[in-house]
Amino acid sequence: MELARLLLVAVWVLAAADVVPAAAQIDDTGCTRMCGDVDVPYPFGLEPPPCSIDNGTFHLNCTSVGGVQKLYSGTLEVTKISAPYSKTWVKTRMSWQCFDQSTNQTIYGDWWLSLSHTHVLSADDNKVIVLGCNSLAYMLSDTYTIGCLSKCDDIVPKVNSSCTGTDGCCQVNYLPRGVRYYRGFFNSLYNTTNHTWNKTPCNYVTVIERAAFNSSTTYLTLTAPFDDRDEHTAPVVMEWAIRRGTTCQEAKTDKNTSYACVSNNSYCATNDAGYVCRCSDGYQGNPYVVDGCTDIDECIENLAYPCNGTAICKNTPGSFTCSCPRGESMSDGGVCMKKHRSIWMALVLGASTGLVILVMAIACAYLIQERRKLHCIKQKYFQQHGGLLLFQEMRSQQGVSFKIFSEEELQQATGNFAEKEVIGHGGHGKVYKGVLKSGTEVAVKRCMTIDEQQKKEFGKEMLILSQVNHRNIVKLLGCCLEVEVPMLVYEFISNGTLFHLLHGNHSRHIPLDTRLRIACESAEALAYLHSCASPPILHGDVKSTNILLNGDLTTKVSDFGASILAPSDESQFVTLVQGTYGYLDPEYMLTCQLTDKSDVYSFGVVLLELLTRKVAFNLKGPENEKSLSMVFLNAMKENKLEDILDDEIKNNIENVEFIEEIAELARQCLEMCGVNRPSMKEVADKLDRLRKVLQHPWAHKDPEELNSLLGESFSVNSGSLVSTGNFSITKKVAKGLETRR
Missing domain, CATH: 1.10.510.10 (Transferase(Phosphotransferase) domain 1)
Incomplete structure (x- = not known):
């Protein structure tokens, strides 16, 4: 797809629609389940409940556009819905700024997207891109500002570039989780020269599906915003849930709302949007529909679930078995072999026993090797983060109250970093509450990324930060260096934030x-x-x-x-x-x-x-x-x-x-x-x-006592305040306080 610009001016207000195309497919409950070539599975629907779930955000609209039936959620065109994976694909447009040479002015298309309470942007399927020469742009979400600087090594960059940041395109390959709103902005300090505008008059920024993006330079030379054709839209993947902020236990016990996982062989799960339903292992289909999760016939899909050799596959509910034809028996390797006389059986049994012993020996050697490899990896991370230097400095400086924790210690303290222990989300990771073996409550900060320069200087910086000792600063108790991204351990503060x-x-x-x-x-x-x-x-x-x-x-x-x-x-x-x-x-x-x-x-x-x-x-x-x-x-x-x-x-x-x-x-x-x-x-x-x-109100203090309160910077003389230092109270406050005397 050629990516041109414009993000959509779309507010995720999922409106109901009563118009259903006459040619649309009708299921056995009388509900329309197709709009054009897009399947509309339950809990979504084109008609009110019971055709859709009793939630306004799942009621969609099928409209004819240019003689073609298209599916809409509010003003967003929907191209695909997945009930098993709780995802929706929609079309959006990009924010843009273009230079109009006829008026010698910059025009803007500052578009934004706001999702409903049951939808969030998929952090795993989307990324942020910025297109244009000398373009500093960023996306503003609910709690984050993320962007990058796109430059051009040449005035007109090469076609089909790799989006490295110097070829007219840059990208941020991750999004924060749980984002429901974003808006594009440009920094006006960049791309202000007529020389650059003449060659590449437009810049763009948007969130886009990772798999759908291919960098191209066609958009750089356009002189005006694109039209509303489908080839000029950008796909975005959203995750949805039945109800936001609800756990599976709450969903099952809530008497005011119906539990959505109604199919046999289904279970409740959670994603970034809230609680959803999934089919159990060995089953596939729609867990939101009665009997919607059907058994997978593994014997038909033999490539995915093979029975070796001449073994006969038999499908069972949620699984399958492999058996041998008459006259053959199953070996320990799962292969059917013909039965022989007892001498041959003894030989096979002896060989099998030897093979089992050999496999056990290989497995033990493999486990030992893997443990050694894991130890080497931890040692490598420890050295990369300056652990040896930090350890030596700690030994040389007596009385340093700073500890180097192992990964296992922090896993035990936080319940293996359980989600229920999360007490905060930062711009670079999560903060967990933990309890050490000594009973000390701590806060463990687990970051997501670290650059190479920070790796080299991390141990040195930790030594400096460990010496910070102030009554109004959270104490840094230690760190863990044997992981890819170091973790920090702080004292736990119990009463929340300002x-x-x-x-x-x-x-x-x-x-x-x-x-x-x-x-x-x-x-x-x-x-x-x-x-x-x-x-x-x-x-x-x-x-x-x-x-x-x-x-x-x-x-x-x-x-x-x-x-x-x-x-x-x-x-x-x-x-x-x-x-x-x-x-x-x-x-x-x-x-x-x-x-x-x-x-x-x-x-x-x-x-x-x-x-x-x-x-x-x-x-x-x-x-x-x-x-x-x-x-x-x-x-x-x-x-x-x-x-x-x-x-x-x-x-x-x-x-x-x-x-x-x-x-x-x-x-x-x-x-x-x-x-x-x-x-x-x-x-x-x-x-x-x-x-x-x-x-200390002035009405109860004499001048000598006030001087002792304020210190050397002030003195009270003849009933008036006089500054004797580098900092003074304004005349208005002094006058007001004098009046209160």
């Missing part, structure tokens, strides 16, 4: 002093990483979900094990854009270079969450209200800060001056230019001073 405290489904009151303490402790932790660690450590993913809370709401900054050590080479760049949308430093998006001021920007967004109790990025909000930082900066500019503040704190008159101070600090952190932002040390100092003043 995100859950602020945005969880509860009505818990959070006073200003508690919010200020959480902000102050988080800032102190980041300032420690930036200023006190040697070498300095950049967190790289500061957000409310990475700020954990223990039982008394003491702050613990987490995920610093995935931090980036501050690079000594300032020219080091990152070409793959990936991070948490809403917290990303805009300067990093432009330069692809992470600095300590990137952490300052992200912390500024966390301050806004504490003040407003709103999420950092709201996908469902209006276009100009999606980003919390943009809403805040506009409110500050228009002097309407109180419109976005949390009612719990803004209605307290005593909080006004402190809120304005915190808001001003957040504005400084959100400066577009990094050099204009304060350092984390300066942010922590100011939050600490504001906290001290809030804890």
Whole structure:
């Protein structure tokens, strides 16, 4: 298929349809099961229940387009449905940007896709591609931003390239699991020269089925968006489930809904979308239909289920047997042999016994060899990740509380990494709760990938991170190096995240002093990483979900094990854009270079969450209200800060001056230019001073006692506040506090 551009403007709203083609096939229940050449198996249907399952997302529409019957789910054309594998194939289009030479302007096709609650994109069958010369594009999903940079070694690249990133095409070969929404975006810094636009006027980005993609350069020279013909669409594979977020046990015991696995010889399973049904081994068909799972006749499919030699195959329910003709017997190897006299039987028996002994000896030798091979592989991984260097350094540095765990220890601690032990999903892997043999509760981070440079430096970085010791930073207890991708072991924090405290489904009151303490402790932790660690450590993913809370709401900054050590080479760049949308430093998006001021920007967004109790990025909000930082900066500019503040704190008159101070600090952190932002040390100092003043009202303190509270940076003289250090409280707060005296 020639892949041209355009993704579809499709919202996955699966609408019902009453129009059924007269030529469509009807099953024995009177339901239509074909639309054109596409089979429509139950639980899907073209008519309401009982022809489809009692769920609006499985009700499809068969419509005539140009005299051809086509199947639609909402506005998406469906080309194939698999009930046994719970997958659906649909046609989509790509997001695009093209340069119109007649108007000397760039035009865009910014398309997006939102799936129903029972459908997700298949992480195993799809990938992200970017097409065009000097095109930096990315796909925004529910919680991820994934993309790549496509360049051209030549002005007009070669036809049928391999999509390596330098031939007009780049690709990201994995998708996060459970994605129900995505949208394509382009970085305007790239492909801005007329020379490039004249040769390759268009760029594209989309999610596409892996098996259907073949790189071609035809799309690069087009001057306008494609039309709506089928050959210009891109196939995408989706996984579906009967009900999202429901376990098999819940599905079987729920009295309000019918259990969908109604066929004999079927069972319940789960995929990324929810609970589904499967036919048992030895059976095939549709598990959602009574008697839909039928026995596989293995004797007909002899190539897949062979009986050796002259053996006779007999089909049995769910299996098959092999027997010998009259006058022959089955040998230990499963081959039919003619019966001979007793002398020959003795010889055969002796030979068989010897063969069994030989096979057992070979099997034992094989198992020993495999164990040795596995040991060598573990040793190889251990050395690749710098384990020997780390072990030597640990022996030379007495008192280092850091342990190198074996894979077996972590498997036992987490129940062999059981799904029920998963307590978090990160951009690079999963986090499991575990209990060591000593009874210590831990959090085990199991990453998905690691690049070659990280492999070489991993042991060295672990030694540095193991020495991080701060009361507000989650302690890194150890790591496992004998696996392909190293695993990290942290102390377990029991009371959830700051995100859950602020945005969880509860009505818990959070006073200003508690919010200020959480902000102050988080800032102190980041300032420690930036200023006190040697070498300095950049967190790289500061957000409310990475700020954990223990039982008394003491702050613990987490995920610093995935931090980036501050690079000594300032020219080091990152070409793959990936991070948490809403917290990303805009300067990093432009330069692809992470600095300590990137952490300052992200912390500024966390301050806004504490003040407003709103999420950092709201996908469902209006276009100009999606980003919390943009809403805040506009409110500050228009002097309407109180419109976005949390009612719990803004209605307290005593909080006004402190809120304005915190808001001003957040504005400084959100400066577009990094050099204009304060350092984390300066942010922590100011939050600490504001906290001290809030804890000790001026109405009950004399000037001498206030001086002792604020330290050397302030002094109270003749009833007024005077700054004697490098940082001072604004005149407005000073005046307000003076009035309260």
